[in-house]
Structure formats: C-alpha cells, structure tokens
Amino acid sequence: MTSLELSAVDKVSLINQKEFSDLYFKPLHPLVIKDLAKSWPASKKWTPDFFKNQHGNKLVKVYDDSFVAAGKHYMGKLKTIPLSEYISTIMSTSKNLRMFLYNIKSEIPELVDDIIFPTLIDSLSRNFIFMFFGCKGSVTQMHFDIDMSHVFHTAMYGKKTVYLFPYEQGKNLHRHPFTCRSYVDVEHPDFERFPGLNYLKGFQVTLEPGETLYIPCGYWHHFVYNESGYSVSLRCNNHTWQGKLLGYYNLLIMSPIDRLMNIVSPQRWFAWKEQQALKM
Numbered sequence: 001m002t003s004l005e006l007s008a009v010d011k012v013s014l015i016n017q018k019e020f021s022d023l024y025f026k027p028l029h030p031l032v033i034k035d036l037a038k039s040w041p042a043s044k045k046w047t048p049d050f051f052k053n054q055h056g057n058k059l060v061k062v063y064d065d066s067f068v069a070a071g072k073h074y075m076g077k078l079k080t081i082p083l084s085e086y087i088s089t090i091m092s093t094s095k096n097l098r099m100f101l102y103n104i105k106s107e108i109p110e111l112v113d114d115i116i117f118p119t120l121i122d123s124l125s126r127n128f129i130f131m132f133f134g135c136k137g138s139v140t141q142m143h144f145d146i147d148m149s150h151v152f153h154t155a156m157y158g159k160k161t162v163y164l165f166p167y168e169q170g171k172n173l174h175r176h177p178f179t180c181r182s183y184v185d186v187e188h189p190d191f192e193r194f195p196g197l198n199y200l201k202g203f204q205v206t207l208e209p210g211e212t213l214y215i216p217c218g219y220w221h222h223f224v225y226n227e228s229g230y231s232v233s234l235r236c237n238n239h240t241w242q243g244k245l246l247g248y249y250n251l252l253i254m255s256p257i258d259r260l261m262n263i264v265s266p267q268r269w270f271a272w273k274e275q276q277a278l279k280m
C-alpha cells in the first residue's frame with residue numbers, strides 16, 4: 001500500500017439536534033459544522049491583536065516536541081512566557097511552539113462570554129473550555145483525549161488539516177501502552193515499520209477558520225497547522241458508563257503510571273513502550 005485509506009468528513013452549514021444525534025453523535029461519526037460559530041462574538045473579536053493587546057500580560061505555558069519525548073519535559077511545559085510574546089512568535093516565525101489545553105474559563109473567564117453554547121447536546125461543560133495555539137507547520141501528534149469526552153473543536157483563526165481515526169484503530173496506529181498516544185506519522189506513513197497502517201481506516205478534513213469539527217469520544221486525532229492560528233474546544237462527558245470508567249482509568253491509573261515510569265527510567269520506559277507498540 002502506498003497511501004492511507006482516508007474518507008472525507010461530511011460538512012453541513014448547520015444541523016438540528018435530532019439529525020446530529022441520529023447520524024453523528026450516536027454512531028460516533030465525525031462532522032464539520034460550518035456555521036455553528038458564525039454568530040459568536042468571538043468569531044469577530046478574537047484576532048491576534050486582541051489577544052496581544054487585551055491579554056498580552058497573561059503568563060502562559062508553552063510546549064514543543066519535548067512534550068512527547070522521554071525525559072524532563074515529557075507531558076510538561078517547556079517554559080512560561082507572556083501571551084503577547086507567544087502570539088508574536090507564532091504569527092511571525094515557524095518555531096514549533098504550541099499552547100494547548102489553555103482553559104479560558106479559569107485563565108481569562110471573560111472570554112467565555114464571547115461564545116454562544118450550541119444546543120446540539122445538553123451537557124457541554126462550562127468549566128473546561130480549552131484553547132489550542134500553534135504556528136504554521138506545527139503538528140499536534142496523534143492522540144485521543146484521555147478523558148474520553150466528545151469534542152467540538154472550532155478553528156477561530158488559521159486553517160488546519162485533521163486526521164481522525166475511531167478508538168478501535170489504536171492497534172493499527174501502534175498505540176504506545178500506558179498512553180493515549182501513537183508515534184506514527186500519518187502525513188508520511190511508513191508501512192514497513194508500522195504494518196498496522198495497511199489496515200488503518202479513517203478520515204481527513206481541512207478545517208477552514210470559523211468551522212467546527214465534531215470529534216466523537218475516543219477518536220484519535222492528528223492536527224497539522226496549515227497556517228498559524230488557534231482554536232477553541234467545547235466538550236461533554238462520555239455518554240456511556242464504559243466510556244466514563246475508561247476515562248477515569250486513563251486519568252487516575254494509566255497516566256500516573258506512565259509519568260512515574262518516565263521519572264524512574266525515561267529512556268528504558270520509552271523504549272519498552274515503543275517495542276510493545278511495534279509488536280502490535
């Protein structure tokens with residue numbers, strides 16, 4: 001095989017609750033809703049200059065590729081800098097410096113007023129509203145969200161390409177045990193090293209600024225920043241008991257073991273996970 005088996009993601013302007021539930025939410029099928037965020041004050045207000053001028057003094061944690069490499073920065077920040085410096089950096093350089101899981105509810109609560117919560121599902125969290133930032137060329141490596149929640153990811157500025165795979169495809173993605181990560185590069189698939197890629201089936205979509213991607217719970221996702229930019233994501237808890245339990249297990253047992261082992265013996269632990277992943 002020379003390329004991955006990827007389908008397009010449906011795009012609609014808007015969708016009603018019943019259709020969304022029957023066609024996408026219950027069957028766990030991704031969807032792009034083009035106009036979901038059109039009426040949000042944020043869609044006009046949240047320019048790079050707005051963040052620089054109104055909230056530029058805010059200190060923010062930034063990350064680079066060391067976040068996913070064994071050692072000192074594994075699952076941790078690289079450094080803390082003012083938001084204005086960060087925005088200038090991503091808008092004018094190609095440094096792979098990212099900000100993610102930036103909870104605006106706790107960090108800059110007034111930003112929440114710029115979002116109109118969609119009524120597509122009832123239980124969107126008002127407490128966990130995350131922003132993600134990156135420069136042109138940045139990549140958010142393949143992972144699924146550890147808490148197994150459903151996500152509505154709106155590109156507020158800049159274009160992104162997203163690769164999506166259902167949870168069950170973890171073995172074909174050579175998931176690293178004790179993590180919610182895969183280290184395959186779906187943009188440049190290496191079928192010899194990762195033979196599971198021959199059986200992988202998923203989706204690829206380009207998200208234009210303003211568009212909202214529904215990522216069903218447990219879906220693997222890999223983001224490529226075609227342009228510098230940022231997004232905001234709304235989330236709701238997994239709707240099944242099995243999903244909720246898996247989320248708690250991932251957060252309270254799996255991830256702490258992984259972090260502890262990375263402290264005890266970073267290189268050996270990473271090599272063991274890699275070896276297990278390749279055996280899959």
Ligand SMILES: O=C(O)CCC(=O)C(=O)O
Nearest residue numbers: 132140151153223231233
């Ligand atoms: O936009 C990104 O960089 C990643 C987004 C993501 O991982 C998420 O919404 O869960």
